[in-house]
Amino acid sequence: MLDLKFIRAEPDAVRAAAAKKRIPCDVDRILELDVEVRARGQRFDELRAEQKATGKAMGKASPQERERIIAQQTELKAELKVLEDEVAALKAELQGHLDRVPNIPADDVPDGVDDSDNVEIKRVGEPTSFAFEPRDHVTLAEGQGWLDTIAGARIAGSRNYILKGDLSLLEGAVMRFALEHMVERGFTPLSVPTLVRTEVMYGTGYFPGGEDQAYRCDERDDLCLVGTAEVPVTALHAEEILPLDQLPRRYVALSSCYRREAGAAGRDTRGLYRVHQFQKVEQVVIDIADAQRSIEHHQAILQNAEAVMIALGLPYRVVNVCGGDLGQPQVQKFDIETWMPSREGYGETHSASRFHDFQARRLMLRYRDGEGKVHFCHTLNNTVAASTRMLIALLENCQLADGRIAVPEPLRPYLRGRAVLGQPL
């Protein structure tokens, strides 16, 4: 959410942002409603002041005066009720608009419509070359008896899967490696709820707009399954005013992630690329409202993830996500895309976002500066490792000619020292 005062002062910046992000936004209506709400709000405040002042005289009034006052107050009350309802309706409409106003993208966010317009800014490693015909991750995993998508679908529907044996262990190894990698870098590990109140989905900017992508409980419980630990972790300090000396906060959390993938029917149906449930290690930074500091954090969390990829020897590139592919809340987003031989291309494995105070404003996540003034924090987050897409990259890039998998050195301690997994196929 943007500051209404900012929208009032810089309506053209908001219009430009909406255009760049291809998100509809009726700035004129917002400004109209803003004027109306304030005008009627002022009138309401005046009447209310009158009501209170008169009411206070009541206690000391004589019986005759009381009758007169009550008559006067009854009239006021009716007028106030009408005004109050009007203001409430206007505010609700205004809030409905504000909930959908996009955050302002950074100047160096490229113009573009969709992910095909994202701009590559860095490439590390070369696409893996093989002296043999490489297998895709499904062929490898099924060949080794490590993957059962038929049973997954029978149990939980399409886009669900069962990892077995060493692939299940490899998943654990990657997650554990990623988690410890971040703990070493000073991030505080958290175990968090993945079933959260709907208001938390709203606070982090997933709602309104992302309802189709999230699983919700039925009306008995006002809860949703999160698509990422970003949601509960960013909301950890909601409604708080953090002391300056406790910032920045750096958190890392391993969690299950749930995605409905509505609208993706028919896309990436084979294998583990697009699934309803996976595990992910996520990093979140909360700090003061300073654009430059946020940029530094953004670079830092990007590097934290890149270090994982480099340690695992996986070829990847970094893209600067274009306006049309950016979500409503982000100021800027850098995706890491990892080489996936079966796709003969790079596939998104990480997403590093910075939000300025967009999430913090909704979450009422604030801090007190050196002068005692209260501000909304800045928030950022990035993937460290997402299980299924990481497994695709590992299986396909680290496969040997005989269908076994060479384990990157950093993962071996989590696999009892084994350097190779599987049997010759």
Add this chain to the structure above:
RNA sequence: GGAGAGGUGGCAGAGUGGCCGAAUGCGCCUGAUUGCUAAUCAGGUGAGUCGUAAAUACGCGGCUCCGAGGGUUCAAAUCCCUCCCUCUCCGCCA
């Protein structure tokens, strides 16, 4: 899930219809005093919003907020209803 007790400012804790945005204590800030520290004394110390103003500064003024939302009343922290949360006991259970 059943029974009971509660949710008030950074914390503790008063307040059962108007004089309460809220006693008191602790903490914190400023000043006074004091070799230093401690102690003592005086004053101050929530968030938000609207207005005033050259100003997102200081100040001044209004309004909102006593878990959330509704209701009763001329008037609600206080009475009623619903929900959320915490604690105690019982039941169930990984």
